[in-house]
Amino acid sequence: VGAAAAVARGAGAYGSRSRVSDRPLRARHARRRLPRCPWARPLRGSTRAQRRNKWARMPYEIKKVFASLPQVERGVSKILGGDPKGDHFLYTNGKCVILRNIDNPAIADIYTEHAHQVVVAKYAPSGFYIASGDISGKLRIWDTTQKEHLLKYEYQPFAGKIKDIAWTEDSKRIAVVGEGREKFGAVFLWDTGSSVGEITGHNKVINSVDIKQTRPYRLATGSDDNCAAFFEGPPFKFKFTIGDHSRFVNCVRFSPDGNRFATASADGQIFIYDGKTGEKVCALGESKAHDGGIYAISWSPDSTHLLSASGDKTSKIWDVNVNSVVSTFPMGSNVLDQQLGCLWQKDHLLSISLSGYINYLDKNNPSKPLRVIKGHSKSIQCLTVHRNGGKSYIYSGSHDGHIKTGENDSFSGKGHTNQVSRMTVNESEQLVSCSMDDTVRYTNLTLRDYSGQGVVKLDVQPKCVAVGPGGYTVVVCIGQIVLLKDQKKCFSIDNPGYEPEVVAVHPGGDTVAVGGTDGNVRVYSILASTLKDEGKLLEAKGPVTDVAYSHDGAFLAVCDASKVVTVFSVADGYSENNVFYGHHAKIVCLAWSPDNEHFASGGMDMMVYVWTLSDPETKVKIQDAHRLHHVSSLAWLDEHTLVTTSHDASVKEWTITY
Numbered sequence: 213v214g215a216a217a218a219v220a221r222g223a224g225a226y227g228s229r230s231r232v233s234d235r236p237l238r239a240r241h242a243r244r245r246l247p248r249c250p251w252a253r254p255l256r257g258s259t260r261a262q263r264r265n266k267w268a269r270m271p272y273e274i275k276k277v278f279a280s281l282p283q284v285e286r287g288v289s290k291i292l293g294g295d296p297k298g299d300h301f302l303y304t305n306g307k308c309v310i311l312r313n314i315d316n317p318a319i320a321d322i323y324t325e326h327a328h329q330v331v332v333a334k335y336a337p338s339g340f341y342i343a344s345g346d347i348s349g350k351l352r353i354w355d356t357t358q359k360e361h362l363l364k365y366e367y368q369p370f371a372g373k374i375k376d377i378a379w380t381e382d383s384k385r386i387a388v389v390g391e392g393r394e395k396f397g398a399v400f401l402w403d404t405g406s407s408v409g410e411i412t413g414h415n416k417v418i419n420s421v422d423i424k425q426t427r428p429y430r431l432a433t434g435s436d437d438n439c440a441a442f443f444e445g446p447p448f449k450f451k452f453t454i455g456d457h458s459r460f461v462n463c464v465r466f467s468p469d470g471n472r473f474a475t476a477s478a479d480g481q482i483f484i485y486d487g488k489t490g491e492k493v494c495a496l497g498e499s500k501a502h503d504g505g506i507y508a509i510s511w512s513p514d515s516t517h518l519l520s521a522s523g524d525k526t527s528k529i530w531d532v533n534v535n536s537v538v539s540t541f542p543m544g545s546n547v548l549d550q551q552l553g554c555l556w557q558k559d560h561l562l563s564i565s566l567s568g569y570i571n572y573l574d575k576n577n578p579s580k581p582l583r584v585i586k587g588h589s590k591s592i593q594c595l596t597v598h599r600n601g602g603k604s605y606i607y608s609g610s611h612d613g614h615i616k617t618g619e620n621d622s623f624s625g626k627g628h629t630n631q632v633s634r635m636t637v638n639e640s641e642q643l644v645s646c647s648m649d650d651t652v653r654y655t656n657l658t659l660r661d662y663s664g665q666g667v668v669k670l671d672v673q674p675k676c677v678a679v680g681p682g683g684y685t686v687v688v689c690i691g692q693i694v695l696l697k698d699q700k701k702c703f704s705i706d707n708p709g710y711e712p713e714v715v716a717v718h719p720g721g722d723t724v725a726v727g728g729t730d731g732n733v734r735v736y737s738i739l740a741s742t743l744k745d746e747g748k749l750l751e752a753k754g755p756v757t758d759v760a761y762s763h764d765g766a767f768l769a770v771c772d773a774s775k776v777v778t779v780f781s782v783a784d785g786y787s788e789n790n791v792f793y794g795h796h797a798k799i800v801c802l803a804w805s806p807d808n809e810h811f812a813s814g815g816m817d818m819m820v821y822v823w824t825l826s827d828p829e830t831k832v833k834i835q836d837a838h839r840l841h842h843v844s845s846l847a848w849l850d851e852h853t854l855v856t857t858s859h860d861a862s863v864k865e866w867t868i869t870y
Contacts, residue, residue, distance in 0.1 A: 271832045272822075273867045275853065278606075279312060279320035280305045280861030281568035281589040282553070283329075287523075289419065289462045289507035290553035290564050291376060293334045293342075298558035302342070304330040305589060307840055308860055309344050311356075314560050317570070317585050322862060323361050324839040326352065331390075332376055336383040336402075337425070343386055343402075345374025351388055353402060367405050369398035375418065381425040385446060387411065389418035389433055397421065397433065399448050409448025413441040420463045424487050426470035432490075434461030440475045442490035451490065456483050463508050467515035472532065474518055478505035482520060484532060496520075496530050497537065510556040519561055519573075521551035527563045527573060539578045543571065586622050588614065591859035597847045598637040598657065604849045605657075607643055608863055609635050623655060625662035638679040642666070646674035652687055654699055668699060678724070680717035684738060686724050688712045693726060693736075695743050702741040710734075714758050718782070719765040727756030733770055735786065750786055752778055760802040760811070767825065769811055771799035777813050779825065792828045794821050800842060807851045810870070814843030820856055822868055832868055 282303040284290050293302045295314075302311045307326045313319035323333075326346045333344035335356070341364060345351045349372050353365045370392030378387045385408050389397035396418040397411030409431075411418070416436040424430040431443040440454040440461050459478035466473040470487045474496075480503060482496040495501075496518070504524030511518055517538065518530045527541040543549040543565060553564035561573040568589040572582040588610045595608040609632025614622060628647040635645035643655040650673050654666030672689040679685050685696040693712055695703040710728040717724050724736040724743065733750040736743045754774025761768050761782075767789060768780045777792040777799060797816035804811045805822075812822045820843055822832035837843055838858030846856045854866045 271869050272834050273869075274864060275867045276318055276865040277320040277322065278318070278587060278863040278865075279310045279322060280308070281570065281585070281587045282310075282564055283589055284552055284564065284566055284568050286547075286550070286566055287505075288552070291332045291334075291508070292510075292553050292555035292562060292564065293332075294555050294557045295335050296337050296339045298560075300335075301555055301557060301562065302333050302335070303553075303564075304333055304344070305861060306330070307346075308862075309333045309342070310862075311342075314557060314562075320862075321359075322839075322860070323354065324860070325354070325361070325363065326350070331374055334377045334379065336379050337381050338383040341383070341402075343377050343379070345377055345388060345390070347373045349374060349390070349392065351377070351386070353386075365403065365405070367400070369400065370395050376420045378421045378423045378431070380423050380429060380446075385423075387421045387423055387431055387448075389421040391417045396435070399431070399445070408446045409443065410450070411441075411443070411448070413450045413453055414439065419461060420465075422464050422466045422473065424466045424470040424473070425468060428488070430466070430470075430473075430487060430490070432464045432466065432473050432475070432485075434464040434475055434477075436460045438477075440464055442485075454483075454485070454490070454492075456492065456495075457481060459505065462506060465509050465511060467511045467532075468513060469515040471515065474509050474511070474532075476501075476506035476509045476520060480504060480506060480522070480524075482506060482509065482518070482530070494535050496532070496535060498535075501530070502526065502528065504550070507551065508553045510554045512556050513558065517556075519554050519556045519563075521554040521563050523550045523552075525549040525551065527551050527554060527561075527571075529561070529575070539575055541571075541573050541578045541581075543581075588861040590614075591841070591861055592844060592857040592863065593631055594634050594845045595847055595855060595857045595863065596635050596637055596643070597849050597855060598641070598643075600641065600657065606847070606849070606855055606863060606865075607635060607637075608845075608857055609633075609645055609647075610861070611859075623660050623662050627655075627662040628653065633674065634676045636677060636679050638683075638685070639681055640683070644677055644679055644685055646677040646687055648673055650674070652677060652685065652696065666699060668696060668701065670694060670701075675712075676714045678715045678717045680719075680724075680738070681721035684717070684721065686715050686717055686726075686743075688715045688726060693743065695738070695741065697741055703743055705743060713756055716759040716761050716768070718761050719763060725750075725759050725761070725768055727752070727759045727770060729755045731755055731772065733759060733768070733780075748786060750778075750780055752776070753791075757798065757800050758802045760804055762804045762808045762811070763806055764808045766808065769802050769804065771802050771813055773798045775799060775815070777802070777811075777823065790825070790828055792821075792823050792831075794831060794833070795819060797842075801845050803846045803848055803854075805848050805851055805854075810851075810868075812846050812848070812854055814846050814856060816842040818842055820846065820854070820866075822854065824870070830870075832870070834866065837864065837866075838862070 283305040309323040311321040328346040328348040372391040375390040387399045399409040414435040420434040457477035463476040480500045482501040484493040502522035508521045529538040548567035550566040555562045570585040574582045590611040630648035652668045676688040683698040687694040693705040714727040735746045735748040752772040753776040754772035775795040779789045780786045781789040795815040799815040820834040820837040824830040841859035
């Protein structure tokens with residue numbers, strides 16, 4: 213009828229072509245030219261050299277990421293998510309979601325787009341997207357295939373902490389549960405947010421949710437009201453409550469084939485139910501499966517076995533068909549050995565301890581894990597590097613007093629009890645660290661053991677430490693400068709007339725530079741176990757935040773709170789050599805490259821700059837080196853390898869090309 217009317221108007225079958233809106237859809241789209249990518253368009257009027265430079269590869273590249281451990285809390289289960297292909301696993305720490313390669317955990321990626329602390333993250337069964345939920349109730353669905361992890365959708369199913377997420381096998385529906393104010397859960401379509409059912413039947417926080425991965429779909433939840441609930445759908449409707457447990461239900465999981473589902477509780481029991489009807493099949497281990505509360509369970513890929521993690525410091529593998537324990541993994545006797553999470557992925561069995569350590573369990577030798585991934589779970593304050601036997605090691609010290617090595621190992625014994633503020637390596641191959649626990653520790657790097665001997669107790673809290681040849685150590689404390697020789701206090705300057713903040717010792721060992729909050733650097737000389745003020749005052753542009761001598765001792769770099777790095781020439785009587793501008797916020801750390809021609813600075817603006825001494829305009833800018841947090845410390849492994857760390861508890865290794 214429309215075509216006939218158009219013909220009647222004398223305009224042909226498609227109507228009048230006089231206006232754009234009357235054009236056929238295909239014709240309008242054909243005329244619309246999409247612009248080319250902005251980075252693919254050559255600059256107009258630019259020279260060939262400029263265009264070639266435009267296409268040149270980045271002067272920096274991330275080489276390794278030593279990611280943080282999961283953020284754990286006593287008595288709260290920790291969810292490990294698994295990639296459907298079996299190559300990666302993921303967990304959360306602070307506002308970050310950490311993705312790690314299961315075969316080589318040193319290959320890691322960190323997603324940092326949440327505004328609040330993230331609690332749980334789960335892969336979609338398709339493997340293309342990840343859904344992550346935070347304490348504010350925001351659910352973000354983002355892409356896994358691109359490095360940028362572009363946001364696909366963001367929803368707020370309820371106001372409150374999201375505790376667990378489940379997808380249907382077609383990756384189209386999502387169930388989210390947690391601590392909502394009006395409701396404790398929601399089920400909706402992933403692309404529109406339209407509801408596909410209601411999660412009801414609980415009167416307290418819901419801890420866990422799972423969806424049967426075969427049709428007909430079923431959904432199960434576990435709550436702090438000591439009950440599990442069973443739903444049919446879609447749209448998902450409440451069918452009945454399961455009241456077999458006597459304590460909080462921490463985890464609910466369907467088997468991959470959908471035939472059964474299991475519930476685990478703080479009462480130490482695991483119950484198995486029919487996946488389609490919800491009827492009870494059996495209780496694992498007859499009366500109790502574990503002596504302590506069970507925080508997590510995970511099915512084997514073939515749906516015949518179940519892995520459980522408990523507060524009794526063990527993990528167990530169960531043969532569900534015959535209701536018996538196949539293996540028990542004793543993880544230790546310390547409180548920190550309580551098991552809060554687990555994941556069975558292909559042939560890998562993973563568990564998380566209260567210490568945050570990730571254990572790879574060995575079915576053939578249950579008494580000892582195949583490997584343990586160690587690291588930091590709290591913010592890292594400082595790091596240093598050291599070469600030993602042709603290998604480079606990174607040592608990092610954190611907010612909770614732990615010191616780790618770049619191999620993700622830690623020192624044995626009892627170490628610092630508070631934040632490690634600064635550390636360095638002396639000529640005797642000892643790690644010298646100062647901490648807010650008012651001590652300086654000397655730790656043997658060969659033994660990697662905290663011994664009771666190498667501890668120097670100070671009267672005042674130390675802020676910075678530097679070492680020089682001849683067994684000298686200079687410590688800057690609050691309102692005090694202390695000189696140590698051979699691990700003994702030999703001299704101190706009390707009330708120096710300014711507030712000392714940072715210190716560096718000249719490689720020659722005879723000169724000490726101390727930076728103060730008054731914006732000046734003072735030079736002292738070491739004379740027969742005393743410090744003598746040389747009366748030399750070097751002016752920075754603001755309160756001094758770090759000082760560093762170049763490795764050949766020719767230059768002293770000083771950074772300040774006024775976003776400026778000033779370099780002084782030592783040979784010319786500490787005359788100003790050059791000034792370097794670029795940071796948008798306070799600079800907090802400095803490190804010289806072994807080539808003595810370049811140095812790096814890190815600031816509160818989350819940027820790292822690599823500067824060229826002879827030309828302040830030639831610089832490498834690493835933007836968002838650590839997103840969300842400022843760069844707290846940096847060091848060079850070699851002329852082209854820079855290591856940075858931050859309050860995100862991760863250490864990154866960068867390759868720099870000039």
